[in-house]
Amino acid sequence: MTDPSANEGVNQQVYLKQVPEGIAGPDDFEVRSAPMPEIGPGEVLVAAHYLGVDAALRLIVRDSDEFLFRVRPGDLVRGSMAGQVIESNHSDYQVGDYVLASQGVQNYAVSNGDDLEKCDVSQAPLSAWLGGFGVSGLTAYFAITEECKPQPGQTVLVNGAAGAVGSIAGQIARLAGARVIGLTSSTEKCRWLTETLGYDVAINYKEGNLYERLAEAAPDRLDVIFDNVGGTILDESLKLIAMRGVVLLCGSTSQYAAETMTGPNNYIWLGTMRARMQGFVIFDYADRYAEARARMARWIASGDLKLAEHVVDGDVADFPRAFQQLYEGQNLGKMLVRLPAGR
Amino acid sequence: MTDPSANEGVNQQVYLKQVPEGIAGPDDFEVRSAPMPEIGPGEVLVAAHYLGVDAALRLIVRDSDEFLFRVRPGDLVRGSMAGQVIESNHSDYQVGDYVLASQGVQNYAVSNGDDLEKCDVSQAPLSAWLGGFGVSGLTAYFAITEECKPQPGQTVLVNGAAGAVGSIAGQIARLAGARVIGLTSSTEKCRWLTETLGYDVAINYKEGNLYERLAEAAPDRLDVIFDNVGGTILDESLKLIAMRGVVLLCGSTSQYAAETMTGPNNYIWLGTMRARMQGFVIFDYADRYAEARARMARWIASGDLKLAEHVVDGDVADFPRAFQQLYEGQNLGKMLVRLPAGR
Numbered sequence: 001m002t003d004p005s006a007n008e009g010v011n012q013q014v015y016l017k018q019v020p021e022g023i024a025g026p027d028d029f030e031v032r033s034a035p036m037p038e039i040g041p042g043e044v045l046v047a048a049h050y051l052g053v054d055a056a057l058r059l060i061v062r063d064s065d066e067f068l069f070r071v072r073p074g075d076l077v078r079g080s081m082a083g084q085v086i087e088s089n090h091s092d093y094q095v096g097d098y099v100l101a102s103q104g105v106q107n108y109a110v111s112n113g114d115d116l117e118k119c120d121v122s123q124a125p126l127s128a129w130l131g132g133f134g135v136s137g138l139t140a141y142f143a144i145t146e147e148c149k150p151q152p153g154q155t156v157l158v159n160g161a162a163g164a165v166g167s168i169a170g171q172i173a174r175l176a177g178a179r180v181i182g183l184t185s186s187t188e189k190c191r192w193l194t195e196t197l198g199y200d201v202a203i204n205y206k207e208g209n210l211y212e213r214l215a216e217a218a219p220d221r222l223d224v225i226f227d228n229v230g231g232t233i234l235d236e237s238l239k240l241i242a243m244r245g246v247v248l249l250c251g252s253t254s255q256y257a258a259e260t261m262t263g264p265n266n267y268i269w270l271g272t273m274r275a276r277m278q279g280f281v282i283f284d285y286a287d288r289y290a291e292a293r294a295r296m297a298r299w300i301a302s303g304d305l306k307l308a309e310h311v312v313d314g315d316v317a318d319f320p321r322a323f324q325q326l327y328e329g330q331n332l333g334k335m336l337v338r339l340p341a342g343r
Numbered sequence: 344m345t346d347p348s349a350n351e352g353v354n355q356q357v358y359l360k361q362v363p364e365g366i367a368g369p370d371d372f373e374v375r376s377a378p379m380p381e382i383g384p385g386e387v388l389v390a391a392h393y394l395g396v397d398a399a400l401r402l403i404v405r406d407s408d409e410f411l412f413r414v415r416p417g418d419l420v421r422g423s424m425a426g427q428v429i430e431s432n433h434s435d436y437q438v439g440d441y442v443l444a445s446q447g448v449q450n451y452a453v454s455n456g457d458d459l460e461k462c463d464v465s466q467a468p469l470s471a472w473l474g475g476f477g478v479s480g481l482t483a484y485f486a487i488t489e490e491c492k493p494q495p496g497q498t499v500l501v502n503g504a505a506g507a508v509g510s511i512a513g514q515i516a517r518l519a520g521a522r523v524i525g526l527t528s529s530t531e532k533c534r535w536l537t538e539t540l541g542y543d544v545a546i547n548y549k550e551g552n553l554y555e556r557l558a559e560a561a562p563d564r565l566d567v568i569f570d571n572v573g574g575t576i577l578d579e580s581l582k583l584i585a586m587r588g589v590v591l592l593c594g595s596t597s598q599y600a601a602e603t604m605t606g607p608n609n610y611i612w613l614g615t616m617r618a619r620m621q622g623f624v625i626f627d628y629a630d631r632y633a634e635a636r637a638r639m640a641r642w643i644a645s646g647d648l649k650l651a652e653h654v655v656d657g658d659v660a661d662f663p664r665a666f667q668q669l670y671e672g673q674n675l676g677k678m679l680v681r682l683p684a685g686r
Contacts, residue, residue: 272411273622
């Protein structure tokens with residue numbers, strides 16, 4: 001833990017040092033200190049209160065140009081922050097406004113406004129705008145309500161059920177009347193899924209024969225597989241896809257750190273079962289975010305939806321460790337670093 | 344070649360001898376001779392004129408109970424025949440009627456009528472009812488017109504373009520106004536695809552860098568991938584799927600003989616491109632076969648659609664060799680064995 005005032009006036013930044021092998025950890029990143037930036041005409045200065053820790057970062061630090069937004073050794077690490085405007089030469093932004101910014105992993109962002117999104121903290125706390133009320137939650141919302149559309153009584157499997165997106169996807173599927181099964185990596189997380197989030201069944205995929213346990217939990221097969229994991233877990237699930245089922249691909253975290261990515265060997269079941277596996281990108285729903293947030297705010301108020309956060313109190317230099325913990329599965333819900341300015 | 348009268352009164356049958364390794368060949372099957380069967384009340388005796396040779400047989404002879412209709416060592420090999428009713432105790436069938444039957448690989452079938460389908464040979468020759476006018480052609484028809492729905496000007500890739508299903512799928516996609524690219528296994532077959540079937544581009548996947556050649560042929564990416572091959576070919580194609588593209592799975596012939604099946608490692612592109620990969624089973628369209636055949640008959644009459652057949656003249660004992668040739672890629676269109684009764 002750091003003294004909140006220790007780094008005032010200094011902009012700590014996290015750079016990629018090398019292409020990681022396996023799970024990325026502190027050795028793969030370098031923390032640098034820069035002077036606090038100055039803004040020009042039309043620009044805004046944002047002080048970060050929270051940094052979002054996103055699994056997809058592991059994909060874009062790979063030694064491959066196949067993926068968008070690649071971060072190379074020597075580059076500032078990409079990432080989102082939630083913070084407050086502390087200086088403004090932009091008519092749309094006032095000092096004190098709460099905003100999301102996409103200016104990488106650092107204390108301060110200089111923006112012309114293009115990447116900023118205002119956060120109404122009366123609707124949800126600032127941290128939630130990086131998680132359940134931000135891209136993670138909106139992804140879960142539109143994935144379930146628009147892409148998967150589970151019907152009451154259908155069975156929905158959430159792979160990566162305790163993560164930032166999965167923890168919300170499962171709850172929304174339950175609100176749609178589905179029977180929800182979650183896969184996660186520990187008995188403790190299983191208990192949290194069933195006792196706190198209302199999952200019908202939770203399975204620790206590290207114990208026993210995954211296929212057999214899944215088959216037992218889903219006697220009527222799986223109408224929806226919400227997958228943000230890929231690998232063996234997706235593969236075993238696929239054998240249980242129901243007739244005309246949907247496999248929604250929301251990420252492939254098991255593959256991001258793999259030397260060679262492997263696909264679902266059991267894809268042949270899609271044919272037999274007339275099922276479909278489909279991609280989905282949240283930005284296609286950008287003009288409906290407000291509608292989704294209004295509905296989610298009502299569910300939160302009624303207690304039907306819980307936005308879980310795993311907050312690491314620290315400073316920018318703690319980001320690499322938090323990222324490693326994310327891949328070790330230590331989080332319940334969205335992983336965030338809370339900076340001194342946010343405490 | 345055999346003397347058409349040599350085996351009269353004898354029912355030759357093909358049994359599975361052992362679970363094949365790699366491509367199945369004559370050593371994996373056993374030919375037995377049985378007396379000509381006799382029919383009981385309500386039954387029909389069919390003499391086969393043609394045997395269909397289907398790639399999917401390789402899947403169901405695997406040492407696995409995962410797939411439907413498994414054929415085990417010692418079982419009569421499953422398969423379809425087109426032939427003529429030669430005795431009938433069934434009011435719906437008269438001697439002389441042309442029918443399809445699903446009674447395995449043999450000269451004669453005894454049926455209670457449940458598996459029979461009448462063939463109107465004024466609409467298409469009997470052999471076509473096992474191929475372009477049968478399940479293969481209907482699969483291509485509904486896959487393209489109902490599942491993929493390519494729009495004029497879109498790009499369609501057919502993997503396995505010279506096969507029974509692919510050769511028709513490509514032509515129907517062209518009739519829908521799409522630009523059609525075919526992948527096949529020889530220069531000779533490439534020439535046939537472009538010169539006879541009207542494919543816009545044909546690529547021999549055995550030559551050069553497949554991804555680069557595909558990327559060059561599809562500068563606007565692939566709106567539809569019609570796949571009945573799987574494996575590397577599907578994997579390389581996937582990297583070129585267009586935004587909101589469709590990958591239609593109509594089979595995975597490259598995987599049927601593989602010791603361990605492997606899936607599409609590049610499935611992650613479905614996510615990025617908001618694309619979908621979906622299964623399809625022709626029997627779901629059973630109540631629309633007549634409509635499809637009527638439309639296909641018009642295309643055949645106008646010269647817009649060609650039904651290609653690769654006919655091996657022989658007897659039932661030649662089935663295993665024909666099956667091996669199918670996996671060696673020797674066929675243009677549907678592989679059939681024409682029996683003495685059909686000559």
